[in-house]
Amino acid sequence: MDVSMSVWAITLVVTIGVLALDFFIVARNPHEPSLREATMWVTFYVALAVTFGIGVTVTAGGQRGGEFFAGWLTEYSLSVDNLFVFLLIMANFAVPRAYQQKVLLIGIGLSLVLRGIFIALGAEAIERFDWVFFIFGAFLVFTAWKLATAEDDAEDEFKANRVLKAANRLLPTTDEYRGAALLTRIDGKRFVTPMLIVMIAIGTTDLIFALDSIPAIFGLTQEPYIVFTANVFALMGLRQLYFLIGGLLDRLVYLSYGLAVVLGFIGVKLILEAAHHHGADWAPEIPILVSLGVIVVTLGVTTILSLLKSARTPLSERTPVGVEAEVD
Numbered sequence: 001m002d003v004s005m006s007v008w009a010i011t012l013v014v015t016i017g018v019l020a021l022d023f024f025i026v027a028r029n030p031h032e033p034s035l036r037e038a039t040m041w042v043t044f045y046v047a048l049a050v051t052f053g054i055g056v057t058v059t060a061g062g063q064r065g066g067e068f069f070a071g072w073l074t075e076y077s078l079s080v081d082n083l084f085v086f087l088l089i090m091a092n093f094a095v096p097r098a099y100q101q102k103v104l105l106i107g108i109g110l111s112l113v114l115r116g117i118f119i120a121l122g123a124e125a126i127e128r129f130d131w132v133f134f135i136f137g138a139f140l141v142f143t144a145w146k147l148a149t150a151e152d153d154a155e156d157e158f159k160a161n162r163v164l165k166a167a168n169r170l171l172p173t174t175d176e177y178r179g180a181a182l183l184t185r186i187d188g189k190r191f192v193t194p195m196l197i198v199m200i201a202i203g204t205t206d207l208i209f210a211l212d213s214i215p216a217i218f219g220l221t222q223e224p225y226i227v228f229t230a231n232v233f234a235l236m237g238l239r240q241l242y243f244l245i246g247g248l249l250d251r252l253v254y255l256s257y258g259l260a261v262v263l264g265f266i267g268v269k270l271i272l273e274a275a276h277h278h279g280a281d282w283a284p285e286i287p288i289l290v291s292l293g294v295i296v297v298t299l300g301v302t303t304i305l306s307l308l309k310s311a312r313t314p315l316s317e318r319t320p321v322g323v324e325a326e327v328d
Contacts, residue, residue: 001060003225011225015232019109022239023102032097038244045237052233056226066288067221068230073295074220074262075234078213080252081259083242085205093198099180103195104239107202114207115231118214123224133274136215140267143212148260173197206235212263219266220291251310258302265294 033041049072057065086104089095095103125132171192178184182196217227269291275283 001064001223001225003223008225011229015112018236019105019112023105023109033101033240033243035244038240041240042237042244045233045240049233052229063288064221064223064226066292067223068226070220070288070292070295071217071226071230072233073292073299074216074266075213075230077259077262077299078209078216079234079238080241080245081255082206082209083238083245085209086202086242089198089201089205093194093201095195095198096177099177099195100242101239102180103198103202104242106199107206108235108238110199110203111206111210112232112235114203115210115214116228118207118210119224119227119231122214122218123222123227126218126222130274130277133270136218137267137270137274140212140215140219140263140270144260144264144267147256147263171197215270216263216266219270220288252303252306253309254302254306258298261298262295265298266291
């Protein structure tokens with residue numbers, strides 16, 4: 001797929017423009033989105049991603065189109081899993097609901113920048129050292145096993161964020177929020193507010209999750225443009241998705257198992273394809289349509305089984321994510 005610099009430039013300008021418009025809307029009127037508003041925005045971003053995928057299919061062929069849809073679905077599903085940690089962060093820092101949109105928007109913008117750097121480094125490594133696929137594949141298989149066997153390490157992942165710990169230790173921080181301000185002055189001295197610390201937590205925690213998601217999408221496509229745009233579309237609507245399904249996340253009880261299957265499949269696919277490229281005739285190359293089918297079926301079955309399980313569980317026995325953190 002030959003992507004010109006002008007296409008890259010247009011993509012980056014449009015991405016920055018959408019983020020800037022989103023930020024302007026949120027900064028001008030900070031509020032908790034209604035269910036209708038969140039639904040409309042999520043629908044808009046999903047429709048935008050589907051339209052973009054169709055455009056890729058028409059202009060670059062079915063192979064590239066399938067790679068985009070497989071990558072986008074994988075990244076989007078992993079992003080939904082990230083929302084569990086976002087809920088924990090919001091609860092731990094007691095972020096006012098009216099300002100949670102701004103926190104998410106800036107945190108996601110930061111993670112997009114960091115992921116862009118990560119993608120560029122990954123693409124360069126793959127081009128120079130194709131054996132890195134063996135490492136990516138083994139890492140994904142290990143991550144899948146860890147995800148399937150771990151009970152619930154979301155809070156541990158949040159607390160283990162070293163960047164957040166360093167920020168809390170080094171930056172003079174106020175005890176209370178000052179509206180949506182990131183910085184404030186007290187007796188002539190400059191302090192950061194908890195709002196800035198929360199944004200650092202959101203952005204860096206999402207970067208930690210990228211250690212799983214970036215190798216996963218490189219297992220579906222080695223085209224940097226598709227890797228980047230799939231990540232953009234997965235993250236762009238994440239803020240609205242947070243408010244749309246935040247109360248439903250505790251019902252997706254089997255999501256981690258579904259993601260473990262997807263990551264394990266992609267990891268094995270990477271190892272087989274790397275072996276095939278190094279002359280192993282016994283190692284098959286898995287078509288992108290097969291990969292897309294496995295991802296769609298796995299996530300669909302996982303969601304249906306989760307909702308059926310939750311429907312049989314009494315409401316009083318459900319513990320929404322973040323409740324314990326709020327109490328502590």
